[in-house]
Amino acid sequence: MKMGDKEINRKLFENHDLILTVRNLDIKLNLNGELVSVIDKIDFDLWTGSTLGIVGESGSGKSILCKALLQILPLGAKVSGKVNLYLPDGEILNLLSLKPQEMISVRGKKIGFLFQEPTTSMNPVLKCGKQVFDSLVDRLRRNKNIGMQRVTELFELVGLSDKEKIANSYPHELSGGMLQRVAIAAALAGEPSILIADEPTTALDASLQRKILQTLSQLQKKFDLTLILVSHDLNIISNWTNNLLVMYSGRIVEYGQTAKIISSPAHPYTQALLETERSFEQKGLPKSIPGALPAISNKPSGCQFHPRCYYTDALCQVDEPDILVAGHGGGTRCYYPLTKLIEN
Ligand SMILES: Nc1ncnc2c1ncn2[C@@H]1O[C@H](COP(=O)(O)OP(=O)(O)OP(=O)(O)O)[C@@H](O)[C@H]1O
Numbered sequence: 456m457k458m459g460d461k462e463i464n465r466k467l468f469e470n471h472d473l474i475l476t477v478r479n480l481d482i483k484l485n486l487n488g489e490l491v492s493v494i495d496k497i498d499f500d501l502w503t504g505s506t507l508g509i510v511g512e513s514g515s516g517k518s519i520l521c522k523a524l525l526q527i528l529p530l531g532a533k534v535s536g537k538v539n540l541y542l543p544d545g546e547i548l549n550l551l552s553l554k555p556q557e558m559i560s561v562r563g564k565k566i567g568f569l570f571q572e573p574t575t576s577m578n579p580v581l582k583c584g585k586q587v588f589d590s591l592v593d594r595l596r597r598n599k600n601i602g603m604q605r606v607t608e609l610f611e612l613v614g615l616s617d618k619e620k621i622a623n624s625y626p627h628e629l630s631g632g633m634l635q636r637v638a639i640a641a642a643l644a645g646e647p648s649i650l651i652a653d654e655p656t657t658a659l660d661a662s663l664q665r666k667i668l669q670t671l672s673q674l675q676k677k678f679d680l681t682l683i684l685v686s687h688d689l690n691i692i693s694n695w696t697n698n699l700l701v702m703y704s705g706r707i708v709e710y711g712q713t714a715k716i717i718s719s720p721a722h723p724y725t726q727a728l729l730e731t732e733r734s735f736e737q738k739g740l741p742k743s744i745p746g747a748l749p750a751i752s753n754k755p756s757g758c759q760f761h762p763r764c765y766y767t768d769a770l771c772q773v774d775e776p777d778i779l780v781a782g783h784g785g786g787t788r789c790y791y792p793l794t795k796l797i798e799n
């Protein structure tokens with residue numbers, strides 16, 4: 456049975472409503488005048504109030520995928536497929552068909568975003584209070600007093616106690632943890648229903664990481680937020696996400712419920728990621744899989760992972776299956792999955 460089939464996914468997440476669907480998403484970037492594929496026919500569903508993790512090695516396409524949802528791709532990018540955003544009033548927006556002007560009402564307002572480095576996403580010459588104020592929804596921005604009151608409320612919600620001082624500080628005057636909290640306040644100021652957090656804690660130490668993730672989780676419950684959480688760290692993915700996409704070289708190689716994938720991965724790449732994480736924790740061994748991700752301008756035929764895969768054979772060198780239903784109920788793109796497949 457092929458995945459991408461809504462019925463299967465509905466069974467997996469039957470208590471939630473769909474908020475976003477991605478179908479056949481394909482992205483090519485313009486590298487020195489040549490179009491190269493960075494995202495290859497990606498399908499996934501996002502369910503209201505859930506947290507979707509995206510994991511994969513550096514360069515696998517996680518950020519480009521997130522940027523495509525917001526239409527902030529590098530100049531010259533070619534995008535095809537369908538990204539439907541389901542609004543509470545029943546309207547469906549196909550984000551890829553919106554004009555730049557129409558995207559302004561989506562970006563920050565329906566889909567908020569939070570990046571790895573708040574220092575690069577925030578304007579260095581504007582005070583933090585002003586930056587959050589500028590991100591407010593229109594009705595709050597129209598009345599300065601009410602707007603500033605909302606900024607203070609947002610600072611409180613994200614766990615910043617010295618609100619006046621922070622509002623009057625420039626980004627460089629705050630610590631990394633405080634700044635990321637300001638960035639969360641700015642990301643929520645537009646009252647989005649989806650928040651994309653692309654490696655939001657990678658620049659922070661372990662205890663700050665946990666505190667920021669706890670704050671995000673509390674805000675998620677309070678506002679019924681849907682989260683997309685990109686991370687290299689499988690511990691974070693395992694503790695903070697419900698569902699998971701595993702990406703390799705621009706493709707989804709495995710997806711499903713996080714806990715099931717972590718306990719019983721179906722794709723050799725997911726298994727390799729988990730093993731390197733465990734051997735790093737237990738034995739201090741290097742945290743990387745032997746070999747390297749293929750260069751985007753020189754991808755191998757067949758399964759992209761085959762040159763590094765322990766289970767590879769002649770078939771994998773020339774061909775790769777569509778996503779198949781794995782034993783954990785999600786999907787995997789492998790002829791020799793580590794859990795048995797579910798037959799139609
Ligand atoms: N602006 C750009 N111009 C050219 N190539 C790019 C650009 N941005 C990303 N790429 C390429 O697209 C591929 C996917 O990049 P992406 O940033 O999405 O990876 P990632 O999974 O987010 O990696 P990381 O974990 O390091 O953040 C990479 O090969 C990268 O080099």
Ligand SMILES: [Mg+2]
Nearest residue numbers: 517518519653
């Ligand atoms: Mg990235």
